[in-house]
Amino acid sequence: MKKYLIIACFGLLCLMTIYLLLPGVHNGKKFEVYVAKQTLEPGEKLDENVVKKQAVTKKEGWMIDDFKKVEGKNLQKKVSKGRFLDMSDFNSRPVVNYQINEGEYSIKTKTEYVNGGDVSEGDVVDIIFTPRQVSGKIGNQQGQVIAQGTVISVRTQQGQNIKDDKRNPTPYAITLKVTSEDALKLAWGQENGALSLFLRSQGGVN
CATH class of the missing domain: 3.90.1210.10 (Antifreeze-like/N-acetylneuraminic acid synthase C-terminal domain)
Incomplete structure (x- = not known):
């Protein structure tokens, strides 16, 4: 009888432990x-x-x-x-389907160069190059389209997605899906002048 009482007490203790430890x-x-x-x-x-x-x-x-x-x-x-x-x-980034000879390239930018700061992931943009003005030299400073790409992400100076940065939602770097040839043009453009974006179409990534 004593043996069964011990077993019963042990079983009751186990049930109470489960009852207390399991949330909810x-x-x-x-x-x-x-x-x-x-x-x-x-x-x-x-x-x-x-x-x-x-x-x-x-x-x-x-x-x-x-x-x-x-x-x-x-x-x-x-x-x-x-x-x-x-x-x-x-x-939150769109899933991108890359073709042969395509990849991602990031450019630094300012709000005034990004269609008033209203460029979003999935938008198709033209990238316009404007030559850097040389002191004392008057030349043709007209911009020209040097590449076209799809916006993959827009990030702030803190490296956050612009939609997630509540403190300073200002575009600082934009990552684009471009061809390798266009990536070379963008690299040259960043070193020799200013790059700005012209919004061609809004929407999803192809």
Whole structure:
């Protein structure tokens, strides 16, 4: 009898430990987070038709409980059906399809050189080169288009995406998708004059 009493007490102690240690068990609190309703592919943009809510008793920091945090963002990797959505699965940058001889090139810039600061990821722009004025020499200072590219990111001086920098949302560096030939022209242009952007079209990345 004493043996059974000891076993019962031990079992009760175990149950009490689980009851106290597991978050949400003793108070019945649950959290709703998002999971993939179907398998999602890299580059796919999320909408509420491809996800669903699932209740959990413990919400980890990487779990997503507010769909607005990821709505319209691109998946950076494949997400299997039923898997919890992870903040690290997403990026605000557009997923770019590079052709042969294409890559990324960054140029430093100022607000007045970036269409009034209103150039966004996915926009197609012409890059205009204006020669640096030589002291005491009068020449043709007219600008010319030396390249065309797609905006991949717009960053502030602190290295943050311009949309995320609340303190100083001023364009400082713009990364463009360009050909290798255009990258060489941009490198030369930065050394010999000023580069400014002309917005050709707004929209997604091809």
